Amino acid sequence: MEKDILKEPMTEPEKDPNYAEELIELFRGQLSEEELLERLNDYHENDIADAFTRVTSEERKKLYPILGPERMSEIFSYIEDVDEYIKELDVRHVAKIIENMDSDDAVDVLEEMDEPTQEIVTKLLDEETSADIQLIQSYEEDEIGSLMTTNFIVIHKNMTVKQAMRSLVSQAEKNDNISTLYVVDEEERYYGALDLKDLITARDYTELEPLMSTSYPYVNDHDLIADCIDRLVDYAEDSIPVLNVDHEIIGILTSQDIVEVVDEELSEDYAKLAGMISESDLKETLPESMKKRIPWLVILLCLGIAVSTVISMFEGVISRVALVVSFQSLILDMAGNGGTQSLAVTIRVLMDENLTPGQKVGLVWKEIRIGFCNGLLLGLMTFAFVGLYIGLAKEVTWSYAFSISGCVGISLLVAMMISAFVGTVVPMFFHKIKVDPAVASGPLITTVNDLVAVVTYYGLVWILLFQVMHIVS
DSSP, X not given: OHXXXXXXXXXXXXXXXXXHHHHHHHHTSOOOHHHHHHHHTTSOHHHHHHHHTTSOHHHXXXXXXXXXXXXXXXXXXXXXXXXXXXXXXXXXXXXXXXXXXXXXXHHHHHHHSOHHHHHHXXXXXXHHHHHHHHHHHTSOTTBGGGTOBSOOOEEETTOBHHHXXXXXXXXXXXXXXXXXXXXXXXXXXXXXXXXXXXXXXXXXXXXXXXXXXXXXXXXXXXXXXXXXXXXXXXXXXXXXXXXXXXXXXXXXXXXXXXXXXXXXXXXXXXXXXXXXXXXXXXXXOHHHHHHHHHHHHHHHHHHHHHHHHHHHHTHHHHHHOGGGGGGHHHHHHXXXXXXXXXXXXXXXXXXXXXXXXXXXXXXXXXXXXXXXXXXXXXHHHHHHHHXXXXXXXXXXXXXXXXXXXXXXXXXXXXXXXXXXXXXXXXXXXXXXXXXXXXXXXXXXXXXXHHHHHHHHHHHHHIIIIIIISOOOO
């Protein structure tokens, strides 16, 4: 029996289904409107949006009336460049779609339209939607309020479970973020939060107080997004309330909003580390892209000229020991890598605004020690490998070969120590003078480390080979 089992062929794992292709076939099929809608209920709106962008304009125009404003509002929330598809619709149809959207998604869609279309659509919106959109647009782009949605459920703390359930049902028709319910006191001020599961499983006439969390996290509407990211991620809640100056809940941040803002911040930081003001995109014009990149490139050009000038000062050393030039890039690269590692650690630590001067000094000392230990290990490896390479490949004396490799190894040790120091102190300096350390530090540290490494390397070659050991006369 066991032998038979062993002889059975292994089945291949099933491939991931391609829902977009399935949906395109449905769109182009001969199903009636009712059959099509019924079949589409089996698919997620994200997959429908993916398929929606792959069909022709004529095919989409047939789908708009079938799907209706409510379903289209969900689909549009998953499409990035929605303006292209908005143009295919009548403005009244667009207004109906926006009215069915979460307020934050509605703002995103409106901002993609040209100004004349935006004005016409805004006038067609109902009062509630218009008020929600105006509220979100009143905040600066870097404030928490600009990300929130007004789609949430509120109940009063003096309700019983039965009363809270009735209130939930009445509000759920317009607000579908119901996994967490927010509680307010008699003065409509934020009091706490209640998990839907706890409400459902409680007895009808139980008071809400024992079920709710009065220490549930919140953010303020004018808080800066960058200052709140760590807190939002650490709590890992489905949604977090946004409060105004009167401690009233005016919106919430959903988990999707939090994921999106973290992704955007990471993209911005990545761009800043490359020396750009913000992230580039495919739609930018040539002048716009140049404007983002050129400022730091000009500064770095000047620093690069300084590095080249320093190298030219060691022309006498290079002309007499040309072999040392071969290992210059090794020193520069390793110093740059070490400095970048220290930079990444420091920027991450500087997000904590409560960092004490003592902790900052401790971080600098720790990074220097790490740079020394790494430099010592790599320096010893370089001393051995480079010495063997020169001795075997260049047919010189072993004392000469290991003298040069010694210069390379010691330079590597010193350069990595100094680069760790620079990679820690420079972002701290920029943070102190209120300049974003990410945008200012990355390219600057690389160039400064190049300068340090060049001076260290050629300086050591001149001192050891020319002045101390007199190997080169």
